[in-house]
Amino acid sequence: MRLYILGFMGSGKSSQGKKLAKKLDLDFYDTDKMIEQVAGMSIPKIFSEKGEHWFRDLEADVLRGTIMYTDAVIATGGGTPCFFNNMQWINARGVSLYFHVPTGHIYQRLKTRKSKRPLIADLNDEELMEYIERKLGERDYYYRKASHTFDLSETNVKQIAGFLKEQYDQLK
Numbered sequence: 001m002r003l004y005i006l007g008f009m010g011s012g013k014s015s016q017g018k019k020l021a022k023k024l025d026l027d028f029y030d031t032d033k034m035i036e037q038v039a040g041m042s043i044p045k046i047f048s049e050k051g052e053h054w055f056r057d058l059e060a061d062v063l064r065g066t067i068m069y070t071d072a073v074i075a076t077g078g079g080t081p082c083f084f085n086n087m088q089w090i091n092a093r094g095v096s097l098y099f100h101v102p103t104g105h106i107y108q109r110l111k112t113r114k115s116k117r118p119l120i121a122d123l124n125d126e127e128l129m130e131y132i133e134r135k136l137g138e139r140d141y142y143y144r145k146a147s148h149t150f151d152l153s154e155t156n157v158k159q160i161a162g163f164l165k166e167q168y169d170q171l172k
């Protein structure tokens with residue numbers, strides 16, 4: 001079984017996803033890390049040297065490469081569901097989990113973690129808040145196509161794991 005984690009930058013897809021994988025006894029993969037390995041450079045460098053289009057093409061390829069993992073939690077990048085037909089691809093091959101986090105929490109988390117994220121690296125605090133609100137508005141349409149949505153400010157990983165075990169016999 002493949003569980004794909006979706007959500008905005010700074011919503012805890014990797015940190016909470018890793019914990020979820022452990023609780024469900026599944027492997028954990030992170031498509032951003034896989035992209036960096038395939039490209040042989042960091043994500044900021046990919047954006048500055050190759051551009052966002054190149055990144056999005058590679059992101060879609062790497063996503064499709066996750067078909068080889070059969071029992072895994074796979075954290076995607078914040079933009080992954082919003083390009084090409086990635087969201088449709090994900091839902092046809094796995095179960096998608098949208099980790100929803102309130103805008104204010106995302107802002108607090110991203111404020112001090114901007115440098116590794118080229119889309120926000122150069123924004124000041126006010127611009128960052130505007131960016132999050134605008135992008136979340138645009139991306140919500142895609143995130144809401146997820147099989148399940150969890151609000152991480154109200155639900156912890158243990159509860160999510162419990163819910164998934166109840167829903168899917170393969171996880172028991």
Ligand code: S3P
Pocket residue numbers: 007008009010013032043076077078079080116117118119
């Ligand atoms: C992006 C999110 C990043 C990374 C890239 C683009 C986005 O992943 O894929 O910088 O478009 O929101 P995280 O959500 O893991 O930060």
